[in-house]
Amino acid sequence: MRTIYTYGLFLVLFTFVVAPLLGPEYRLSVPSAEATEQLNDSYGDRLGTVRFPLSCSDAANQLVERGGALLHHMTYNGARASFAAATQQDPECAMGYWGQAMTYIHPLWSDKPSRGDFETGRALVAEARARGQKTDRENAYIAAVSSYYEAGWTKDEAANLRNFEAGWENAYRRFPEDIEAASFYALAHLATASPGDKTYQKQKKAGAIAETILVQVSDHPGAHHYAIHAYDYPLLAYKALNIANNYGEIAPDIPHALHMPTHIFTRVGLWDESIIFNKRSAEAALKHPAGNKISLHYPHALDYLVYAYLQQADDDSAKQVMDELLILEGSFQTHIAASYSFTAIPARYALERQQWADAAALDPGLPANYPIGKFPAMEAITYFARALGAARSGNVAMAKQAYEKLVALQGKAEKTSAYWANQIEIQRLSAKAWITYQEGREKEALGVMQQAAELESLTEKHPVTPGEILPARELLADMLLAMGRYKDAQAEYESVLRRSANRFNSLYGAGVAAEMVKNKEEAVWYFKKLMETTGNVETDRKQVQHAKLYLTRNQMTSGGNTYRSAEDMGS
Incomplete structure (x- = not known):
């Protein structure tokens, strides 16, 4: 067992090592010997503990282990630099080439390698096969990564990921006590899970493997990381709460390791x-x-x-x-996660505050120095917000213009991702429902909104997002509330809270719905929960003022009320 530390002997300024390795032009290049002696990726001396099979020189082994830890953290560029430095220290270090090939595969990210990067990875696998005397475990690792590349580059990333899963399953079954093979198998197994499978069969299996590893090595980076991904679902999130609390302290200088616990915190509303x-x-x-x-x-x-x-x-x-x-x-890294954030943040800011006119006026071109248009599903977020905002502020003509743009972007997304095209379909139906509602066809509007909510319930959120821009079922509850169907509205708000704990608008909506049918006990519960969620934040939101006033009038601002979960409230 080896805990990864920064090795002073191999320090180089980060920009001189990582930057040359980022582009598709990189082909088996490695840092110079002078650079290797100064390798400093600035990720600190705490990355967690890993156990890799190694037949390289001592100096190269240390760099491979560091690269392996960074690989588990999905810090792909830093990992690639460390693996490349290992092959400079020991050109016959097969695991250095193996590691570089692994860094081009991002199983849980929606960014399959370009054709150039794919061919680079495949060439690195061939180099790993050709170099040095290797143990059986090392050969099994090389065979596992080779399984991803062997069919060649295709537009269907799913097929290569299935091969990747099979390759790591073989390594895992051959060496069942090998925690690294187990970790990579858990990762690959997760990558092939269906977003529509509500049994979470693969997620549960991957999570169980990760938990078994943590019993043996309590600070293993991959086991923490993959367990969080495995349990990043409403019904499973509680299983990863302790793991989430630990992960950020294992690697306190890794951006992704610090972020990952918040997938679970978001699920449970912390x-x-x-x-x-x-x-x-x-x-x-x-x-x-x-x-x-x-x-x-x-x-x-x-x-x-x-x-x-x-x-x-x-x-x-x-x-x-x-x-x-x-x-x-400055320029931003072009990636689906960045693209999502650039459009989601302004949309959320307007829609979560129910500032419909602001949503209708959103600019899809922000920021000016980023190619938003490269990702149609991300660009669609802005037009969903514009369509919904215009409809709910009464401007049907503007809403229809944004709606047509949304439909066009859905057509583009269908060519690249069925998942994201389906997300746009949920947005399209939601926008259509509110346009129809504003046109006075309430029954038809409700049917379309129910269709959107049901479609959303059959899918899961992508790891790239903390939650839907606005949940379709919450929009359904809003419509029912507006129609005076208060009990039905409350049931739908409670359904949202089972999927997305402590959402402000659903807590408030459930409270208002209970208030309207004079169910004081449940109204007080939800309004108190809302006040607990907002804490001591100073806010101008009228919903908070209403909740405070209701609680004051009912003389139940403190004590005498037992909190219940959304599940307990039932529907």
Whole structure:
């Protein structure tokens, strides 16, 4: 067992090692010997404990282990630099080439390698096969990564990921006591899980493997990381709460490691914890650029941060974060996570505050120095917000214009991702429902809104997002509330809370719905829960003022009321 530390013998300034390895032009190149002696990726001396099979020189072994830990943290550029430095120290170090090939595969991210990067990875696998005397375990690792590349580059990433899963399953079954093979199998197994499988069969299996590893090595980076991904679902999140609390302390200088716990905090509605860790993640991300560009981990952390602030009604803090992101100078790493954040944050800021006119006026071109149009599903977020905002502020003509753009973007997304095209379909139906409602066809509108909510219930959120821009079922509850169907509205708000704990608008909506049918006990419960969620935040939101007034009038602002979960409230 070896705990990863920074090795002073191999320090080099980060920008001189990582930056040359970022582009598709990289082909088996490695840092110079002089650079290797100075290797300093600035990720600190705490990365967790790993156990890799190694037949390289001692100096190269240390770099491979560091690269392996960074690989588990999905810090792919830093890992690649460390693996490359290992092959400079020991050109016959097969695991150095193996590791570089692994860094081009991002199983849980929606960014399959370009054709050039794919061919680089395949060439690295061939190099790993050709180099040095290898143990059986090392050969099994090389065979596992080779399984991803052997069919060649295709537009269907799912097929290569299935091969990747099979390759790591073979390694895992051959060496069942090998915690690294087990970790990579858990990761690959997760990558092939269906978003529509509500039994969570693969997620549960991957999580169980990760938990078994943590019994043996309590600070294993991959086991922490993959367990959080495995349990990042409403019904499973509680299983990862302790793991989430630990992960950020294992690697306190890794942006992604600091962010990952907030996937679980968001699921269970722990907004203070989410704010703390996403602030730390964003700060760390600015210290670790992607070459000469601002890392994707920066806007990604800010999206989760803004979401948490908005659930606490801390609108001033949310706006400050949004403004800082959109005026930040410099180029950003082009990635789906960054693209999502750039459109989601302004949309959330308007829609969560129910500032419909502001949503209708959103600019899809922000920030000006980023190619939003490269990702149609992300661009669609702005037009969903515009369509919904215009409809709910009574401007049907403007809503229809945005709706048509949304439909066009859905057509583009269908060519690249069935998942994201389906997300746009949910948005399209939601926008159509509210346009129809404003046109006076309430029964038809309700049917369309129910269709959107049911479609959403059959899918899961992508790891790139803390939650839907606005949940379709929450929009359904809003419509029922507007129609005076208060008990039905409350049931739908409670359904939202089972999926997304402590959402401000659903807590408030459930309270209002209970109030309207004079169910004082349940109204008080939800309004007190709302006040607990917002804490001591100073806010101008009228919902908070209404909740305070109701609680005061009912003389139940403190004591005498037992909190119940949304499940207990039932429907």
